[in-house]
Amino acid sequence: MSAPILSIHDLKVEFGTRQGVVKAVDGVSLNVYRGEVLGLVGESGSGKSVTGLSILGLIDPPGRIASGSIKLEGTELIGLPEDELRRLRGERMAMIFQDPMTTLNPVLRIDTQMIETIRAHENVSERAARSRAEEALKRVGIPSPAERLLTYPHQLSGGMRQRVAIAIALLMSPALLVADEPTTALDVTIQSQIIAEVQQLCSETGTALIWITHDLAVVAGLADRIAVMYAGRIVEEGDVDPVLDHPRHPYTYGLLGSAPSNNRRGEKLAQIPGMTPSLANLPSGCAFAPRCAFAQGDCSTAPPTLTHDGSRAWRCFHPVPDREDVR
Amino acid sequence: MTALIEIESVSKRFVKRVDLAGKIANMLGAHNREQIVRAVDDVTLTIRQGEVLGLVGESGCGKSTLGRMVAGIMQTSAGRILYEGRAREDGVASTQVADALAVQMIFQDPMASLNPRMRIEDIIGEAPVVHGLVDAAGKRDYVAGMMRKVGLDPSVMGRFPHQFSGGQRARIGIARALAVKPKVLVCDEAVAALDVSIQAQVLNLFMDLRAEMNLTYLFVSHDLSVIRHIADRVAVMYLGRIVETADTDALFEAPAHPYTRALLDEVPRIDMRKKRFAVLKGEVPSPLNPPSGCHFHPRCPRMEEICKTGRPPLLAVGPGHEAACLFPQTGGALPEPMSQ
Ligand SMILES: Nc1ncnc2c1ncn2[C@@H]1O[C@H](COP(=O)(O)OP(=O)(O)O)[C@@H](O)[C@H]1O
Ligand SMILES: Nc1ncnc2c1ncn2[C@@H]1O[C@H](COP(=O)(O)OP(=O)(O)O)[C@@H](O)[C@H]1O
Ligand code: SF4
Ligand SMILES: [Mg+2]
Ligand SMILES: [Mg+2]
Numbered sequence: 306m307s308a309p310i311l312s313i314h315d316l317k318v319e320f321g322t323r324q325g326v327v328k329a330v331d332g333v334s335l336n337v338y339r340g341e342v343l344g345l346v347g348e349s350g351s352g353k354s355v356t357g358l359s360i361l362g363l364i365d366p367p368g369r370i371a372s373g374s375i376k377l378e379g380t381e382l383i384g385l386p387e388d389e390l391r392r393l394r395g396e397r398m399a400m401i402f403q404d405p406m407t408t409l410n411p412v413l414r415i416d417t418q419m420i421e422t423i424r425a426h427e428n429v430s431e432r433a434a435r436s437r438a439e440e441a442l443k444r445v446g447i448p449s450p451a452e453r454l455l456t457y458p459h460q461l462s463g464g465m466r467q468r469v470a471i472a473i474a475l476l477m478s479p480a481l482l483v484a485d486e487p488t489t490a491l492d493v494t495i496q497s498q499i500i501a502e503v504q505q506l507c508s509e510t511g512t513a514l515i516w517i518t519h520d521l522a523v524v525a526g527l528a529d530r531i532a533v534m535y536a537g538r539i540v541e542e543g544d545v546d547p548v549l550d551h552p553r554h555p556y557t558y559g560l561l562g563s564a565p566s567n568n569r570r571g572e573k574l575a576q577i578p579g580m581t582p583s584l585a586n587l588p589s590g591c592a593f594a595p596r597c598a599f600a601q602g603d604c605s606t607a608p609p610t611l612t613h614d615g616s617r618a619w620r621c622f623h624p625v626p627d628r629e630d631v632r
Numbered sequence: 633m634t635a636l637i638e639i640e641s642v643s644k645r646f647v648k649r650v651d652l653a654g655k656i657a658n659m660l661g662a663h664n665r666e667q668i669v670r671a672v673d674d675v676t677l678t679i680r681q682g683e684v685l686g687l688v689g690e691s692g693c694g695k696s697t698l699g700r701m702v703a704g705i706m707q708t709s710a711g712r713i714l715y716e717g718r719a720r721e722d723g724v725a726s727t728q729v730a731d732a733l734a735v736q737m738i739f740q741d742p743m744a745s746l747n748p749r750m751r752i753e754d755i756i757g758e759a760p761v762v763h764g765l766v767d768a769a770g771k772r773d774y775v776a777g778m779m780r781k782v783g784l785d786p787s788v789m790g791r792f793p794h795q796f797s798g799g800q801r802a803r804i805g806i807a808r809a810l811a812v813k814p815k816v817l818v819c820d821e822a823v824a825a826l827d828v829s830i831q832a833q834v835l836n837l838f839m840d841l842r843a844e845m846n847l848t849y850l851f852v853s854h855d856l857s858v859i860r861h862i863a864d865r866v867a868v869m870y871l872g873r874i875v876e877t878a879d880t881d882a883l884f885e886a887p888a889h890p891y892t893r894a895l896l897d898e899v900p901r902i903d904m905r906k907k908r909f910a911v912l913k914g915e916v917p918s919p920l921n922p923p924s925g926c927h928f929h930p931r932c933p934r935m936e937e938i939c940k941t942g943r944p945p946l947l948a949v950g951p952g953h954e955a956a957c958l959f960p961q962t963g964g965a966l967p968e969p970m971s972q
Contacts, residue, residue: 348827348828462915465915492854492916493690493856493895493898493899493900494690494895494898494915494916497898497900497909497910497912498909500910501908504909519828521828522857522902522904523900525900525901525903525905525907526901526905526909527909545905546905549902559829561902563832564828564902565835565857565858565860566861566902566903570880570881571839573836574836574861576829576832576833576836577832580799580829580830
């Protein structure tokens with residue numbers, strides 16, 4: 306296989322808070338290849354967004370990258386000067402968020418924002434930039450793009466705004482797009498349209514995609530590979546089929562078991578007891594141990610290391626027996 | 633099963649006034665007028681004793697508005713809602729209070745609906761004391777009993793809402809509703825804000841309570857997999873109208889209305905890999921200016937000229953199965969979802 310577009314090694318990100326140091330990301334390693342879709346899943350607070358923001362160099366105090374390496378197309382991003390990072394953002398990597406207004410400027414017309422983005426990276430005429438912008442809106446499924454270019458973000462529906470944010474993110478055909486729950490606030494039919502468009506555009510340009518979500522069903526339909534996060538660590542990673550059909554980590558197994566669609570109607574849902582731990586004082590061993598049905602004494606002594614098996618890996622001392630079916 | 637709640641030709645209209653920007657534009661010669669939103673448009677629906685009726689549809693279709701009217705916390709603009717055959721206004725005083733308490737609402741965001749300055753003991757115990765279900769001396773025991781019922785440890789009743797997790801706050805909201813001994817719970821997106829593992833806990837709780845307390849539910853959700861799991865019967869809403877009702881299995885296995893079909897096609901499923909997304913084109917039109925005739929006609933693959941004229945009535949397409957469509961799909965099961 307060729308070299309990965311993105312390679313993260315042992316990334317640690319911390320936040321200084323009144324409750325102590327929060328290890329939001331605690332030793333994450335990931336590779337993403339050209340044209341690949343990686344689903345990054347986990348419940349709220351597990352460190353998905355912080356991982357995404359770290360890649361783009363968008364961690365602000367009180368947060369800091371404590372250690373590790375993030376390479377984009379071979380270039381180390383950690384420690385890169387801000388102007389270099391800014392150039393790479395937009396040209397080689399981009400991010401979209403749950404709230405498109407994170408990236409859209411409410412007081413600027415869409416055309417101004419798009420033309421500025423293009424001309425910040427390329428020496429082209431205003432007219433050429435405008436027609437590129439119009440073309441980009443059309444490609445994300447925006448009807449009458451020439452008229453939409455003349456509107457302000459608040460004049461558009463939530464779904465249309467997210468499409469504009471995606472069009473801007475993909476203007477320069479980046480090598481990597483990080484999508485942080487971009488459809489979570491949208492209705493299923495709009496979610497479906499937007500996923501279809503991102504899917505299509507990324508496959509046309511070979512852009513690698515990291516799709517962050519709490520929704521396993523979205524990832525099932527979209528991703529090639531999946532990484533499951535719990536309390537700042539990736540606890541299981543691999544091709545979608547084995548991970549979702551025969552999860553080895555008890556947390557993945559529990560999550561799949563508690564999804565209504567994986568249960569028979571009216572029957573009790575399998576549930577994971579307790580709740581997600583506070584990251585400020587994690588148990589010393591496996592962070593999932595207090596909620597885990599498979600846990601034994603050694604689980605709370607040291608954090609489990611990674612076990613590899615073919616195209617997948619998990620971090621657990623007592624994994625779910627191989628071939629155990631979720632349903 | 634007998635009807636517990638009858639929703640009879642109920643409508644709700646909101647007046648959308650001209651906002652400041654619109655007023656300024658008017659001074660410059662624009663013609664912005666007051667507009668009417670028909671949030672709920674002549675809905676007739678029955679909730680049967682002991683059932684879980686699921687109400688689904690995309691945001692803005694009127695689910696919350698209908699739910700609020702059923703719970704009696706919002707007036708209807710037209711039509712009426714009967715509880716055990718009585719309209720709220722025509723009972724004698726004593727049945728009026730009992731009828732009002734009989735239907736309780738549970739909201740999506742427990743934090744927004746729990747007074748941050750009240751202790752859990754008072755949040756849960758206030759209403760039953762006011763309504764004389766328990767005297768002040770018995771309040772603590774009563775609250776402790778309610779807390780146990782929803783899986784909370786009674787020793788924390790002296791704490792405030794912010795000291796609890798999202799899942800615990802959802803349980804507090806449920807205990808508060810149960811404390812006045814309701815017969816019906818209207819749950820409006822009650823698990824939407826919760827993580828999957830916590831959502832499973834709360835859905836299980838709803839099912840336990842149903843069996844234990846003989847409750848009837850109107851379960852409002854945009855999440856079809858939650859509805860499929862918990863509901864006995866489902867009503868699908870689109871732009872203020874009910875477009876299909878059926879038993880849950882019939883609705884999911886053989887949807888008759890083209891909108892229901894499209895909606896089901898779009899729901900991501902864990903067992904579906906490399907799905908082809910986006911079958912349905914376009915967005916839900918503005919409720920300020922809904923399409924003529926069948927509201928779904930501009931997006932509908934089965935549309936004919938006649939669909940643009942009258943409102944299609946809800947007609948039987950199978951036993952206990954009704955759809956508001958001139959060309960419903962009948963007899964056929966849902967085709968296998970398309971894969972790439
Ligand atoms: N600005 C911040 N200050 C303090 N803690 C933060 C900040 N941002 C994130 N965190 C902490 O980092 C952890 C991971 O957060 P996040 O990556 O946003 O989770 P996710 O996206 O998986 O829901 C959380 O426990 C959160 O409390
Ligand atoms: N208090 C209100 N004033 C004006 N319009 C409202 C009000 N509540 C709801 N609406 C409008 O009524 C329609 C239905 O809203 P709602 O019942 O909240 O839908 P849902 O719960 O299905 O998302 C929407 O167009 C909404 O904007
Ligand atoms: S009535 Fe006509 S437009 Fe409406 S759903 Fe049926 S076929 Fe489609
Ligand atoms: Mg996040
Ligand atoms: Mg609502």
